[in-house]
Amino acid sequence: MPEQDLRATITDVSREAGVSIKTVSRVLNNERYVGSETRARVQAAVAALNFRPNAAARSLAGRRSFQIALICDNPSPYYVYDMQSGIRDRCVAAGVRMIAQPYDRGSPTLLDDIESLVDAINVDGLILTPPVTDYPAVLELLAKRGVRFVRVSPGGDLDLTPSTFIDNAGAAQAMTAHLIGLGHRRVGFVRGHPDFATSGQRFEGYRAALAAAGIAFDAALVREGSYDFASGSSAADALLDLAAPPSAIFASSDDMAAGVLAAAHRRGMRVPEQLSVAGFDDTALAGVVWPPLTTIRQPTRDMGYAAADLLLSDASDPHERRELRFELVVRGSTGPVG
Amino acid sequence: MPEQDLRATITDVSREAGVSIKTVSRVLNNERYVGSETRARVQAAVAALNFRPNAAARSLAGRRSFQIALICDNPSPYYVYDMQSGIRDRCVAAGVRMIAQPYDRGSPTLLDDIESLVDAINVDGLILTPPVTDYPAVLELLAKRGVRFVRVSPGGDLDLTPSTFIDNAGAAQAMTAHLIGLGHRRVGFVRGHPDFATSGQRFEGYRAALAAAGIAFDAALVREGSYDFASGSSAADALLDLAAPPSAIFASSDDMAAGVLAAAHRRGMRVPEQLSVAGFDDTALAGVVWPPLTTIRQPTRDMGYAAADLLLSDASDPHERRELRFELVVRGSTGPVG
DNA sequence: TTGTAGGCGTTATCAC
DNA sequence: GTGATAACGCCTACAA
Numbered sequence: 001m002p003e004q005d006l007r008a009t010i011t012d013v014s015r016e017a018g019v020s021i022k023t024v025s026r027v028l029n030n031e032r033y034v035g036s037e038t039r040a041r042v043q044a045a046v047a048a049l050n051f052r053p054n055a056a057a058r059s060l061a062g063r064r065s066f067q068i069a070l071i072c073d074n075p076s077p078y079y080v081y082d083m084q085s086g087i088r089d090r091c092v093a094a095g096v097r098m099i100a101q102p103y104d105r106g107s108p109t110l111l112d113d114i115e116s117l118v119d120a121i122n123v124d125g126l127i128l129t130p131p132v133t134d135y136p137a138v139l140e141l142l143a144k145r146g147v148r149f150v151r152v153s154p155g156g157d158l159d160l161t162p163s164t165f166i167d168n169a170g171a172a173q174a175m176t177a178h179l180i181g182l183g184h185r186r187v188g189f190v191r192g193h194p195d196f197a198t199s200g201q202r203f204e205g206y207r208a209a210l211a212a213a214g215i216a217f218d219a220a221l222v223r224e225g226s227y228d229f230a231s232g233s234s235a236a237d238a239l240l241d242l243a244a245p246p247s248a249i250f251a252s253s254d255d256m257a258a259g260v261l262a263a264a265h266r267r268g269m270r271v272p273e274q275l276s277v278a279g280f281d282d283t284a285l286a287g288v289v290w291p292p293l294t295t296i297r298q299p300t301r302d303m304g305y306a307a308a309d310l311l312l313s314d315a316s317d318p319h320e321r322r323e324l325r326f327e328l329v330v331r332g333s334t335g336p337v338g
Numbered sequence: 339m340p341e342q343d344l345r346a347t348i349t350d351v352s353r354e355a356g357v358s359i360k361t362v363s364r365v366l367n368n369e370r371y372v373g374s375e376t377r378a379r380v381q382a383a384v385a386a387l388n389f390r391p392n393a394a395a396r397s398l399a400g401r402r403s404f405q406i407a408l409i410c411d412n413p414s415p416y417y418v419y420d421m422q423s424g425i426r427d428r429c430v431a432a433g434v435r436m437i438a439q440p441y442d443r444g445s446p447t448l449l450d451d452i453e454s455l456v457d458a459i460n461v462d463g464l465i466l467t468p469p470v471t472d473y474p475a476v477l478e479l480l481a482k483r484g485v486r487f488v489r490v491s492p493g494g495d496l497d498l499t500p501s502t503f504i505d506n507a508g509a510a511q512a513m514t515a516h517l518i519g520l521g522h523r524r525v526g527f528v529r530g531h532p533d534f535a536t537s538g539q540r541f542e543g544y545r546a547a548l549a550a551a552g553i554a555f556d557a558a559l560v561r562e563g564s565y566d567f568a569s570g571s572s573a574a575d576a577l578l579d580l581a582a583p584p585s586a587i588f589a590s591s592d593d594m595a596a597g598v599l600a601a602a603h604r605r606g607m608r609v610p611e612q613l614s615v616a617g618f619d620d621t622a623l624a625g626v627v628w629p630p631l632t633t634i635r636q637p638t639r640d641m642g643y644a645a646a647d648l649l650l651s652d653a654s655d656p657h658e659r660r661e662l663r664f665e666l667v668v669r670g671s672t673g674p675v676g
Numbered sequence: 677t678t679g680t681a682g683g684c685g686t687t688a689t690c691a692c
Numbered sequence: 693g694t695g696a697t698a699a700c701g702c703c704t705a706c707a708a
Contacts, residue, residue, distance in 0.1 A: 007457055009685060020695045025687060033693050052457040056403065057685035059394035060700045077419035085440045097459075100438055102423045119345055119390040121435075265603065347701060358679045363703065371677050395701035398684050 008049040017045035028053055055097075065122040067097045068311060071114065071138075072129045073105040075193065075227040076255050079282050079300050083152075086304020087127060094312045096124065103132070105195065111137055118145050125149055125311045131195040133163075150310040152303050155197025164306035164322040168198050171296045171326040172205025172252075173212075175278050178294070178328060179248045180213045184276060186221060188239040188246035190256050193226040202252045202280065221246055225256045232259025240267060240275075248276035254295065257281075281329070297327040346387040355383035366391055393435075403460040405435045406649060409452065409476075410467045411443040413531065413565040414593050417620050417638050421490075424642020425465060432650045434462065441470070443533065449475055456483050463487055463649045469533040471501075488648045490641050493535025502644035502660040506536050509634045509664040510543025510590075511550075513616055516632070516666060517586045518551045522614060524559060526577040526584030528594050531564040540590045540618065559584055563594045570597025578605065578613075586614035595619075595631055619667070635665040 010028075014021040019038060026034050027042040034042075045051075059065040070087055074080050084100045091098040099121070103110065110132070117123050118141075126149035132138055134155040142149050143160075151163040179187050189206045192199030203222075210217055223238055225231035232251050236259060239246055251257040257279025261271060269275050272294075281295035306322040348366075352359040357376060364372050365380040372380075383389075397403040408425055412418050422438045429436045437459070441448065448470070455461050456479075464487035470476055472493040480487050481498075489501040517525050527544045530537030541560075548555055561576055563569035570589050574597060577584055589595040595617025599609060607613050609631075619633035644660040 011685080021686085022688095022695055023693085026694085029687085035693060038693080050453075052454055054398070054460070054685050055458045056394040056397035056460065057700090058687075060392070060398055060702085061685075061687040062700085063687085065394065077415045080419055081415035081440060088439050097437070098439060099435070101426050101436060102419060115388075116390055119388075120393045122392070122394065349701080359702080360679060361677090364678090367703085373677060376677080392701055395684090396703075398686085399701075399703040400684090401703085 008051040010051075010053070012049055013042065013045045013051050016049060017042045059122060064124050066095065067099055067121060067123050068125045068127065068308075069099040069117045069121070069123045070127045070129075071103055071132050072100065072127075073103045073132065074129065076253070076282065078255075082300035083129060083304045086301035087308045088304075090305055090308030090312060094308075096312065099123065105131055110135075111141060114138060115141060118142070118147050123147070127152065127307045127311060129153065130155070130197060131193075134197055148311060150307050152307050153198055155200075158321060159319050162310040162318065162320040162322075164303055164310060164324065166298050166324050166326045168201035169205035169208065171280070171298070171328075172202040172250075173209040174205075174326075174328055175250060175294070175296055176206045176209030177212070178330070179250060179276060179278060180209065180215065182248075182276065184246075184248040185215060186218070186244065186246040186248075188221045188223070188236075188249040190223050190225045190232055190235045190239075190249065190251040190260065192252040192256075194224065196227065199227075199252060206250065225252065225259075227253045227255060229255045229259040229262075232256025233263045234259075236260040236263035240264070240269075248278065251277070251279040254279050254281045257295070294328075294330045297329050298324065346389040348389075348391070350387055351380065351383045351389050354387060355380045397460060402462050404433065405437055405459060405461050406463045406465065406646075407437040407455045407459070407461045408465045408467075409441055409470050410438065410465075411441045411470065412467065414591070414620065416593075420638035421467060421642045424639035425646045426642075428643060428646035428650060432646075434650065437461065443469055448473075449479060452476060453479060456480070456485055461485070465490065465645045465649060467491065468493070468535060469531075472535055486649065488645050490645050491536055493538075496659065497657050500648040500656065500658040500660075502641055502648060502662065504636050504662050504664045506539035507543035507546065509618070509636070509666075510540040510588075511547040512543075512664075512666055513588055513632070513634055514544045514547030515550070516668070517588060517614060517616060518547065518553065520586070520614065522584075522586040523553060524556070524582065524584040524586075526559045526561070526574075526587040528561050528563045528570055528573040528577075528587065528589040528598065530590035530594075532562065534565065537565075537590060544588065563590065563597075565591045565593060567593045567597040567600075570594025571601045572597075574598040574601035578602075578607075586616065589615070589617040592617050592619045592631075592633065595633070599631065632666075632668045635667050636662065 010021045010024050014024045017024065019042060023034065023038060024042050027039050055066065068091065070084065072080055072083055080102060088098050126142065126147060128149060129152045133151040133153065139160065149161055151161050153165045154163050176187060191203050207217055220242060221239065223235035225235050232255060236249055239249060240263065249260050251260050257277060260277050264271055264275050271277055278294040281297045282300055302324055306324060310320060310322060348359045348362050352362045357380060361372065361376060362380050365377050393404065406429065408422065410418055410421055418440060426436050464480065464485060466487060467490045471489040471491065477498065487499055489499050491503045492501050514525060529541050545555055558580060559577065561573035563573050570593060574587055577587060578601065587598050589598050595615060598615050602609055602613050609615055616632040619635045620638055640662055644662060648658060648660060
């Protein structure tokens with residue numbers, strides 16, 4: 001039963017292959033200066049013994065821990081899931097492990113947790129998603145520690161770290177212009193959570209499109225949400241209760257767009273005939289659930305890929321940026337405008 | 339800038355506190371036989387130096403790694419998220435780290451990944467969710483290695499490990515009986531994914547309720563889904579296309595229930611007036627999105643709590659079980675039955 | 677109640 | 693190309 005003791009070590013492998021432990025280590029780490037025949041012999045021994053290097057020992061002796069961490073807190077489980085999945089895929093390919101936990105951006109121990117990751121776990125790098133991307137205390141801590149990290153959709157300071165993002169303002173502007181192009185003059189807008197920089201960026205795009213079309217901005221048509229279903233739903237209720245309600249509503253996330261649609265449904269309004277609904281589609285939720293929705297597609301998983309690539313690439317241009325393309329997906333045609 | 343070197347070690351702390359490193363270690367691990375004054379001095383030194391024990395060294399020298407792993411693959415991101423969150427909370431309290439990654443139950447490397455967790459990371463324990471809970475190869479591997487693990491909603495072999503679950507058959511029976519009690523004689527049923535043991539358990543409950551009410555089982559009213567939105571939607575389409583369609587549809591998950599509702603909506607059917615829809619609510623999705631839904635509530639997060647408690651508790655009765663209560667949540671009244 | 681010696685399994689350094 | 697040997701930071705044993 002003490003099968004535990006069967007766990008092979010480098011020493012076992014070296015004995016099996018008839019070489020020194022250092023040579024085994026070289027093979028394991030893909031270092032140069034190993035005879036091809038020697039290498040083959042070692043690899044055979046590794047396979048024969050089903051050997052797996054002990055992560056703790058590796059981390060202790062070496063400079064690397066082969067672990068990176070994802071700091072991700074988002075109202076949408078779909079977002080978290082997609083982000084984790086994307087990064088995980090890349091980590092597997094790179095032989096690195098991803099530490100991912102649902103963090104709580106409001107937690108008083110957030111800074112402490114991150115410090116723990118750096119000091120106790122000794123992570124090789126971190127990936128930050130909004131809104132932590134823009135927490136000065138966190139940025140300062142990581143910079144001081146000299147830890148590599150990349151940011152997803154940061155709010156600013158693009159020179160600080162490698163980062164990946166889409167043109168949120170441009171996307172929101174394109175969508176708003178699309179709605180205006182369909183004949184809508186009163187376009188409602190549901191903002192995202194105020195903690196997220198993207199919320200402001202998307203709102204700016206909305207305003208820009210109105211201005212470009214010569215439509216006066218009406219503050220009554222804008223409601224603040226928090227990137228979740230419930231807030232989208234109540235924002236839509238408020239907008240549709242207006243004396244002069246909008247003929248289209250554009251929500252800053254798909255969860256909120258789903259909320260808008262539910263509100264319309266509750267009122268017996270047909271979409272898109274009686275109300276056009278559009279939304280950012282950070283995840284897959286609303287697009288799947290509600291075909292008539294028109295969305296800005298920005299696959300979160302791709303963001304994960306890009307972020308992981310930036311972190312794991314050897315070339316470490318500290319200012320590298322990956323701007324991903326967004327896509328305007330029009331589903332269902334839009335009927336007459338009130 | 340080499341702030342890295344400021345990372346304190348036990349030696350630093352021992353010097354600061356004027357004691358030996360062993361004493362520091364004792365304080366860190368809450369061992370007995372430490373003078374209260376000594377303890378206080380050490381703790382002060384730890385705080386002063388912002389010392390955090392190196393996880394790798396701890397794991398290498400000791401027997402524990404202070405890490406547990408969650409093996410969770412589920413069609414619903416909400417489920418994964420809730421499960422992770424629940425377990426995470428308990429881990430934080432216990433000073434243990436949770437390794438959680440979206441796994442792929444079909445991956446050819448699954449067994450290898452798990453072996454890696456055991457051999458390379460040396461995890462203190464594992465939590466398995468369906469369907470991996472019932473993979474013989476995995477169970478055998480873990481048993482052979484002598485690793486502690488608990489299972490969530492296992493399909494059988496309850497004596498094998500501690501586990502947590504609800505009475506799925508009982509819940510499905512209660513829900514079906516509820517629908518029958520409302521006057522429905524033709525109740526459609528959407529099964530879950532065949533890989534999950536819960537699918538069969540729920541189906542059995544459905545059949546039992548029909549039998550108890552003296553209603554003949556009609557195979558045409560049963561469709562197989564895969565626990566996701568799309569399958570629920572197409573299953574509902576098939577059921578509603580029948581010459582004699584059901585007046586109520588009971589889906590084995592909330593994602594599928596949402597799909598059923600979307601199908602009803604597409605057809606212009608009002609819920610629950612023209613079609614009663616019920617579902618298991620493993621996550622929060624459908625219940626939030628669609629108030630008229632009647633659900634079996636079985637908070638996934640609570641399952642995570644229970645699973646983590648079982649794994650982290652010192653008392654390790656190998657056969658311990660935690661059966662959680664389900665709850666029948668009736669939202670919206672049900673109108674006339676076709 | 678406290679301290680000393682040794683080793684955990686790997687990588688880094690420096691010889692050969 | 694390859695191999696000894698000394699760390700890495702902590703815990704387990706044993707002693708004092």
